[in-house]
Amino acid sequence: MLDVVVLFFLLGLLAGLARSELKLPPALYDSLSLVLLLAIGLKGGEGLARQALLPLLPQLAAVIVLGVALTFIAFVALRRRFALPDAASMAAHYGSVSVATFAVGVNWLNVRGIDFEPQLPIFLAVMEVPPIIVGIVLARGLRSGIDWRKLGHEAFFGKGVVLLLGGMAIGWLAGPAGLEPIKPLFYDLFKGALAIFLLEMGLIVARQTTVLRHQGAFLITFGIAMPLFSSLLGGACGVLLGLSAGGIMLLATLAASASYIAVPATMRLALPAANPALSLAAVLGVTFPFNILAGIPLYYWLAERFAGVSP
Amino acid sequence: MITTEKRTMLTIITESVIENLLLADLDRLGARGYTVTDARGRGSRGVRDANWDEAANIRIEVICTRELAETLLVHLQQHYYANYAMVSCLHDVEVLRAGKF
Numbered sequence: 512m513l514d515v516v517v518l519f520f521l522l523g524l525l526a527g528l529a530r531s532e533l534k535l536p537p538a539l540y541d542s543l544s545l546v547l548l549l550a551i552g553l554k555g556g557e558g559l560a561r562q563a564l565l566p567l568l569p570q571l572a573a574v575i576v577l578g579v580a581l582t583f584i585a586f587v588a589l590r591r592r593f594a595l596p597d598a599a600s601m602a603a604h605y606g607s608v609s610v611a612t613f614a615v616g617v618n619w620l621n622v623r624g625i626d627f628e629p630q631l632p633i634f635l636a637v638m639e640v641p642p643i644i645v646g647i648v649l650a651r652g653l654r655s656g657i658d659w660r661k662l663g664h665e666a667f668f669g670k671g672v673v674l675l676l677g678g679m680a681i682g683w684l685a686g687p688a689g690l691e692p693i694k695p696l697f698y699d700l701f702k703g704a705l706a707i708f709l710l711e712m713g714l715i716v717a718r719q720t721t722v723l724r725h726q727g728a729f730l731i732t733f734g735i736a737m738p739l740f741s742s743l744l745g746g747a748c749g750v751l752l753g754l755s756a757g758g759i760m761l762l763a764t765l766a767a768s769a770s771y772i773a774v775p776a777t778m779r780l781a782l783p784a785a786n787p788a789l790s791l792a793a794v795l796g797v798t799f800p801f802n803i804l805a806g807i808p809l810y811y812w813l814a815e816r817f818a819g820v821s822p
Numbered sequence: 823m824i825t826t827e828k829r830t831m832l833t834i835i836t837e838s839v840i841e842n843l844l845l846a847d848l849d850r851l852g853a854r855g856y857t858v859t860d861a862r863g864r865g866s867r868g869v870r871d872a873n874w875d876e877a878a879n880i881r882i883e884v885i886c887t888r889e890l891a892e893t894l895l896v897h898l899q900q901h902y903y904a905n906y907a908m909v910s911c912l913h914d915v916e917v918l919r920a921g922k923f
Contacts, residue, residue: 783905784904
C-alpha cells in the first residue's frame with residue numbers, strides 16, 4: 512500500500528493530466544517548503560545534540576565525494592547523447608539532491624517506526640552544492656571567468672541550505688525541551704504539510720509531459736536507470752559509514768534523488784546554453800515520481816540486505 | 823496646460839531567474855530607476871504561468887532617454903536574447919519632472 516502522502520501526489524498528477532483548473536497559490540508552495548526544510552533541520556539538530564560532532568566530519572567528506580562521483584558518472588552517460596552544456600547541466604541535477612524526495616523517505620520511515628541517524632539532514636545540506644560546481648567546471652573548464660565568490664555565497668546562503676542548517680542549529684541549541692512549544696507546527700503537521708506539498712508536485716510533474724513526448728525514450732530510460740545505479744552507490748557508502756538500515760536507505764534515497772530547485776536556477780545563470788526543459792523533464796517527469804512511488808520501498812529493501820538485517 | 827517632456831520607456835519581459843543579473847546590468851549602464859512586476863503569459867517558449875519559480879516571468883520597465891534606452895536594448899540583445907526567453911520593446915512616453923529620468 513502506498514503511503515497516504517503519495518496518494519496526494521497522484522491526485523495532483525491526475526488533476527494536472529486532466530487539465531483541471533486546480534492550482535495552488537505559489538506562496539503556499541514556498542511556505543510549505545519552508546516548513547518542511549525547517550522541520551527536517553530541527554529534528555536533525557535535536558538528535559545531534561545527543562552526540563559528538565567531530566566524528567561527523569569524515570562522513571561529510573564521504574557524502575560530498577559520493578555526490579561528485581555521481582555527477583561525473585551521469586555526465587559520461589549523458590555526453591553520448593547530448594551536447595556539452597546539456598550533459599553537464601543534467602549531470603549536476605542528478606549529482607545533487609531533492610529535499611522533497613528526502614522528505615518522502617523520512618516520512619516512509621516514520622510511518623513504519625524505523626529510526627535513522629540524526630546527521631542525515633546535514634548530508635542533505637552538504638550534497639546539494641558540490642555537483643553544481645562540478646557541472647559548471649565540466650561545461651566551462653576551470654579558467655572560465657566563473658564568479659566563484661557568488662557561487663560560494665549561493666552554496667552557503669541559498670534558501671534551502673540556510674533553512675536546513677539554521678533549523679539544525681536551532682534544534683541543537685534548544686534541545687527536546689526547548690522544541691516542545693513549536694512541535695505542533697513542525698512535527699505534528701509535517702505529514703499534512705508534506706501531503707499538500709506533494710499535491711502541488713503532482714501538478715508540476717504533469718506539466719512535464721509535453722517535453723517527454725519529444726525526448727521521451729532516452730529521458731525515461733536515463734531517469735530510471737540513473738537513480739537505480741546511484742542508490743546502489745549511496746547504499747554502499749552508507750554501509751561504509753556504518754549507518755543503520757534506515758540511514759542506509761535515506762542515503763541511497765539522497766543519492767538517487769535529483770535536484771529540481773537549486774540546480775535549475777543556478778544552471779540557468781551559469782550555463783545559459785543548456786536547455787532547462789530537458790533536465791526538468793527527466794528530473795520531474797521521470798525520476799521524482801519513480802523515486803517516491805517505487806524507489807523508496809526498493810531502497811529500503813536494498814538497505815536491509817546491505818545492513819545484513821533480514822526481515 | 824501642463825508641460826511634459828518626451829522620454830523612452832524600455833519594457834523587458836523575461837525569466838525571473840535572471841532578475842538580479844539584469845538589474846545589476848541596468849544599474850551599471852546608467853539607468854536611474856526601474857520598476858519590476860511579476861508577469862505571466864505565453865510565447866514561443868510555451869506557457870509561462872508563474873506557478874513555480876522556474877516558470878515565472880517578470881516585466882521590467884525603465885524610463886530614460888532615447889539614447890540610453892537604445893544602449894540598453896543592444897546590451898540585452900547581445901547578452902541575453904540567444905539563451906533566455908526575453909521580449910523587449912521601446913515606447914515613447916511623456917513625463918513630468920524630466921530631471922528624474
